[in-house]
Amino acid sequence: MNKITVHCTVNHKPVSVEIEPNKRLLDMLRVNLGLTSVKEGCSEGECGACTVIYNGEPVTSCCILAGQAEGADIITLEGVSVDGKPDVVQQAFIESGAIQCGFCIPGMILTAEALLMKNPHPTMEQIKEAMSGNLCRCTGYKKIEEAVALAASRM
Amino acid sequence: MSKYAVLNTEFPKVDALERALGTAKYAADYFMPNMLYSGVFRSTVPHAYVKKLNLDKARALPGVAAVLDYTAIPGKNRFGIIVKDEPCLVDDKIRRYGDALAVVAAETQELVDEALELIEVEYEELTPVKSFEEAMAPGAPIVHGQTNVHAKKHLEFGNVDEAWDKCDVIVENTYSTHILSHMFIEPDAGLAYLDEQGVMNVIASTQNPHYDRNEVAAMLGIPMNRVRVKQATTGGGFGGKLDIGVQLHVALLAWHTRRPVKMVRSRTESTMVSSKRHPITMKCRTGATRDGKLVAVDVVMTCDAGAYGSYGPAVIGRAPVHIVGPYECPNVRCDAVFAYTNNPMCGAFRGFGVPQAAVCHEGQMNALAKALNMDPIELRLRNAHKVGTVIPTGQTLTESVGFTDTLLKAREKALEVMPEAMARLKTE
Amino acid sequence: MRPFDFYAPATVVEALELMHQHKENVAVIAGGTDLVLELNERKANPAVVIDLKKLKELDYIRVEEGVVRIGALTTHAAIAADRQIEKYVRVLHEACRQVGSPQIRNLGTIGGNLAQSSVAGDGLAACVTLDADVTLRSVRGERRMKLDEFLAGEGATRRNILAADELLTEVSFALPDIRHTATAFYKLAKRKSLAISVIGGGMVATVDDNGICTYARMRAGALGRYPMPFPTCEAHLVGKKLTYATMLETLPIMHDQVLEANKSRPWSVFYKKESVQGVFKKVFADVLHQLGLEEVQE
Incomplete structure (x- = not known):
């Protein structure tokens, strides 16, 4: 097995990573780049915990091989906060009580960020649809939806 | 302004900021220099003796640091929150699908997976016990020790047998709840290492670090002050991370390899071996007067508690005590039996048997309302706990009994948001 | 995951050449929503994985001379968002709109959905309902056929007639004339999102000016x-x-047909023989609504 070098943009910075081809984007981000905010919940695209923003769209990084990320523009939760301070979406999640165990939260916030980048004033229905690929086992979703709406109101 | 400093005021969750920023460290987020990855070789049959376990090929694979079975355990090999009945690694027989037979540590996760595929096992299969009824049948195979009875409880309050004569109406029904997985979003994970003072450190996704410490010390045969357990930020548990998970296995591997060892369960493995909610069957007879006052409740409660005890003895304590719910009843009896089977282990799960009991008492209240042709909410109000109520444990409630107020508020809200459903309540 | 070599060709020709060269043990990957999981669980163990995602020439939705042509690498999200598909081909719009989750729809491609030929594939059910054609290419050339012919597999081991070095490049079908033709799809699943279809029912119906079904x-x-x-x-x-x-x-x-075909699976057939009727009631109501023939009140 020959190693490959993946060149992409991660959190607004160009990176190149030498990696075995049998690694997922999820592994590359967590292990090679130390971006452990990206969580592995189910390993099969069913829970959304490993969601990253990939060329502007939310995707599950457990379903992508590292090599496929060549040339991609990737944003993880580490690339959202500004100088260690929460951005408007993160702040809304904190204030709305949307965070309990927190394991789903990186994926939730990134999905919300991707929605608000495209549609800064979504309806509640659009919020629910956009967030429907992220499972939370603690909150029951209501406060998460409220958090996204709160963030949108401050956009 | 609130007159209290805390009550009626809003606070952000203490560590919400770290969780929102993604800097909170969960167990799988810990990496250490020189760290090994690890995995567990598990049984693919529910009930069997291990005739042969061949670890040689796995041990011979370059990059594999250790392949261990129960003979590598320096201390005890029986664990469990209340009853010590679960092995760290199987030594006598397999009691469920997914029982741990061996552990592997290697330089990479890929090598761990490859080594696990090289382990060979031969089983001498035993007839599995698949239900409560099978467990109690004469001549049934025995899962543990001498009997399949895992726990028994008898609750007696007033005199049920004499009370039936005072009842104008009696309803009898059987309720069964099903086994349920917590499905916490973070699969079990942990990391163990020996520090420079020889202390075994375990960082884990757990709800029970103090208990984990006792178990790790017992397994390694060392004093408790040589074990330190740290709860990593934990991605949900709901009771399912009270039982020991990866902690014993990583500690055993770190003990033998003298290197940090990390283990992260796959979703499949986590779901397979973590505890479950007890599926309980409740055969219930409830009697009341024609004006809707409860007179007697008699319940036979049975449960397939699975292969190991876990929190079963606590659940069997709670479920009978709550069998009439928030309703006054002067005569209550509950006979509960939990059985060992070769099914997944049942344990703690949000409510310790109380939600199962609720299925029974609420079902009976609805059945009673129907039999009496009475508004089911009115029926509940007539029987609601109040200050002065004596509950089936003999305790007199003296304060903070909010059930009637809660029910009235709920009714008010329901009339506002679901008037059609509320109207149907009257006619059904 | 077992080791494998990875290639990301830039053109279809290059991809076909690589597939031919490694056809003994090759896997192609597009959206990855099936293959990466199989690799991760060591269920698929190819020696070579060829990434198709760089083949931009296969990412298109075109309408040419009354024929809708969709490139294999078009994602479910792109199809669901396409205004023409939404207006003229409701069966495909509805099927793609509900696949998996937003994340999965952003990754998963229509070509992957068809080539995987999963039992519960919604894109597949919709395209078969449309009586679509597929185009397959290899170093030996190109062949086109009806999806019905494509799906002549041998069950579990072989999903369809696709050869190891052959690539499904396009799906195409006649653009429905919505003055006379309506198409509809209804997905029955356990949840609204992240749920595999229990039944995915599709229909195409054409009527003449008198409302007679042709x-x-x-x-x-x-x-x-x-x-x-x-x-x-x-x-x-x-x-x-x-x-x-x-x-x-x-x-x-429909009830009798589903019962007969599935009676070896008693645990699901008793539900499905009933629920298939509920699925098609929804489909019928939608078809009649689109054709302006009748408004069905539930």
């Missing part, structure tokens, strides 16, 4: 190895005035 095609996914056809139901409708009442007359036929 063509009907009904298919449902997750009822057999491939989307199940209902020829007797279709024949019942053709030649009759298309009304809800007439359409409901097909439900007992």
Whole structure:
């Protein structure tokens, strides 16, 4: 097995990573780049915990091989906060009580960020649809939806 | 302004900021220099003796640091929150699908997976016990020790047998709840290492670090002050991370390899071996007067508690005590039996048997309302706990009994948001 | 994951060459929503993985001379967002709109959905309902066929007739004339999102100026190895005035057919023989609504 070098943009910075081809984007981000905010919940695209923003769209990084990320523009939760301070979406999640165990939260916030980048004033229905690929086992979703709406109101 | 400093005021969750920023460290987020990855070789049959376990090929694979079975355990090999009945690694027989037979540590996760595929096992299969009824049948195979009875409880309050004569109406029904997985979003994970003072450190996704410490010390045969357990930020548990998970296995591997060892369960493995909610069957007879006052409740409660005890003895304590719910009843009896089977282990799960009991008492209240042709909410109000109520444990409630107020508020809200459903309540 | 070599060709020609070269043990990857999981669980163990995602030439939705052509690498999200598909091909719009989750729809491609030929594939059920053609390419050339012919596999081991070095490059079908033709799809699943289809029912119906049905095609996914056809139901409708009442007359036929085909699976058939009727009631109501023939009140 020959190693490959993946060149992409991660959190607004160009990176190149030498990696075995049998690694997922999820592994590359967590292990090679130390971006452990990206969580592995189910390993099969069913829970959304490993969601990253990939060329502007939310995707599950457990379903992508590292090599496929060549040339991609990737944003993880580490690339959202500004100088260690929460951005408007993160702040809304904190204030709305949307965070309990927190394991789903990186994926939730990134999905919300991707929605608000495209549609800064979504309806509640659009919020629910956009967030429907992220499972939370603690909150029951209501406060998460409220958090996204709160963030949108401050956009 | 609130007159209290805390009550009626809003606070952000203490560590919400770290969780929102993604800097909170969960167990799988810990990496250490020189760290090994690890995995567990598990049984693919529910009930069997291990005739042969061949670890040689796995041990011979370059990059594999250790392949261990129960003979590598320096201390005890029986664990469990209340009853010590679960092995760290199987030594006598397999009691469920997914029982741990061996552990592997290697330089990479890929090598761990490859080594696990090289382990060979031969089983001498035993007839599995698949239900409560099978467990109690004469001549049934025995899962543990001498009997399949895992726990028994008898609750007696007033005199049920004499009370039936005072009842104008009696309803009898059987309720069964099903086994349920917590499905916490973070699969079990942990990391163990020996520090420079020889202390075994375990960082884990757990709800029970103090208990984990006792178990790790017992397994390694060392004093408790040589074990330190740290709860990593934990991605949900709901009771399912009270039982020991990866902690014993990583500690055993770190003990033998003298290197940090990390283990992260796959979703499949986590779901397979973590505890479950007890599926309980409740055969219930409830009697009341024609004006809707409860007179007697008699319940036979049975449960397939699975292969190991876990929190079963606590659940069997709670479920009978709550069998009439928030309703006054002067005569209550509950006979509960939990059985060992070769099914997944049942344990703690949000409510310790109380939600199962609720299925029974609420079902009976609805059945009673129907039999009496009475508004089911009115029926509940007539029987609601109040200050002065004596509950089936003999305790007199003296304060903070909010059930009637809660029910009235709920009714008010329901009339506002679901008037059609509320109207149907009257006619059904 | 076992080791493998990874290639990301820039053109279809290059990809076909690589596939041919490594055809003994090759896997191609597009959206990855199936393959990466199989690799991760060591269920798929190819020596070579070829990434198709860089083949931008296969990412298109075009309407040419009354034919809709969709490149294999078009994602479910892109199809769901396409205005023309939404307006003219509701069956495909509805199917793609509900696949998996937003994240999965952003990754998963229509070509992958068809080539995987999963029992419960919604894109597949919709395309079969449309009687679509697929284009397959290899170093030996190109062949085109109806999806019905493509799906002549051998069950579990072989999903369809795709050769190891062959690539599904396009799916195409006639653009429905929505003055006379309506298409509809209804997905029955346990949840609104992140749920595999329990039944995915699709229909194409054409009426003449008098509202007489001149063509009907009904298919449902997750009822057999491939989307199940209902020829007797279709024949019942053709030649009759298309009304809800007439359409409901097909439900007992459907019930018996599903029961007969699935009676070896008693644990699901008792549910599915009933629920298939509920699925098609929704489909019928949508078809009649689109054709302006009848508004069905539930």
